[in-house]
Amino acid sequence: MLTDAALFLDFDGTLTPITDTPDGVIVDDGLVQLLLALRERLDGRLAIVSGRSIETLRALGFADFLLAGTHGLEFARPGGAIAAPARLAAIDDAEAAFNAFAADKPGVLVERKSISVGLHYRGAPVWQDAAHALARQWADQDGLALQQGKMLYELRPGGADKGSAVHALMAQGPMAGGVPVFIGDDVTDEEGFAAAAELGGVGILVGPVRQTRAAYNLEQVAAVRHYLREGVARLA
Numbered sequence: 001m002l003t004d005a006a007l008f009l010d011f012d013g014t015l016t017p018i019t020d021t022p023d024g025v026i027v028d029d030g031l032v033q034l035l036l037a038l039r040e041r042l043d044g045r046l047a048i049v050s051g052r053s054i055e056t057l058r059a060l061g062f063a064d065f066l067l068a069g070t071h072g073l074e075f076a077r078p079g080g081a082i083a084a085p086a087r088l089a090a091i092d093d094a095e096a097a098f099n100a101f102a103a104d105k106p107g108v109l110v111e112r113k114s115i116s117v118g119l120h121y122r123g124a125p126v127w128q129d130a131a132h133a134l135a136r137q138w139a140d141q142d143g144l145a146l147q148q149g150k151m152l153y154e155l156r157p158g159g160a161d162k163g164s165a166v167h168a169l170m171a172q173g174p175m176a177g178g179v180p181v182f183i184g185d186d187v188t189d190e191e192g193f194a195a196a197a198e199l200g201g202v203g204i205l206v207g208p209v210r211q212t213r214a215a216y217n218l219e220q221v222a223a224v225r226h227y228l229r230e231g232v233a234r235l236a
């Protein structure tokens with residue numbers, strides 16, 4: 001790892017393996033300690049950039065980290081106030097429609113998030129097309145952004161993504177002056193890879209090689225952990 005790296009880390013599928021449901025993820029203390037050690041070696045240049053809300057990231061154990069949540073819509077410094085747009089009434093309306101849709105479909109799950117809402121079909125992939133059509137309908141009718149994830153459609157306000165989050169964080173301390181390295185697995189991470197490259201850095205795709213704006217690849221979450229541990233050892 002570069003001594004002057006400014007590390008941007010996605011969460012689901014990058015720092016933890018994908019699980020059946022959103023609350024199935026486990027953040028072990030070893031992961032938090034590893035990230036704290038690495039951040040120290042990088043003079044503070046480490047941020048988590050996730051589709052999860054900051055509220056959730058903090059509850060998962062990342063309260064003391066620089067965070068960008070909800071795909072670049074929310075920001076918080078370690079332990080600091082959360083800067084985020086207000087939750088829109090349209091999100092509540094869409095959530096009610098999602099709940100009605102999920103009610104008679106075992107395996108379909110609605111995830112209420114701080115300023116967005118997710119419709120998960122991992123437990124019932126047969127409903128993918130119908131879930132997509134419903135999310136598309138609400139996005140179009142209320143001018144919301146439709147975000148595709150892994151077996152997930154999410155509705156949120158537009159105007160930001162993980163790329164804009166990288167640009168915003170690179171313009172200020174502690175990330176400013178570093179070489180951005182963005183590690184992520186999902187299509188939502190592509191803007192992060194692109195932003196890192198625009199700013200002279202690189203993206204690292206986690207998972208099978210696909211068409212991507214990342215320059216490098218790590219096979220799986222375990223390889224990410226290994227890469228981060230190596231960083232701690234080499235930068236000591």
Ligand SMILES: O=P(O)(O)OC[C@H]1O[C@H](O[C@H]2O[C@H](CO)[C@@H](O)[C@H](O)[C@H]2O)[C@H](O)[C@@H](O)[C@@H]1O
Nearest residue numbers: 011012018019020021022050051052122150152
């Ligand atoms: O940007 P990320 O940190 O990767 O977050 C993206 C979404 O991750 C979560 O959903 C995904 O992971 C779940 C747990 O492994 C899995 O059950 C689900 O199928 C995946 O789509 C999270 O629930 C979403 O809120 C995030 O936007």
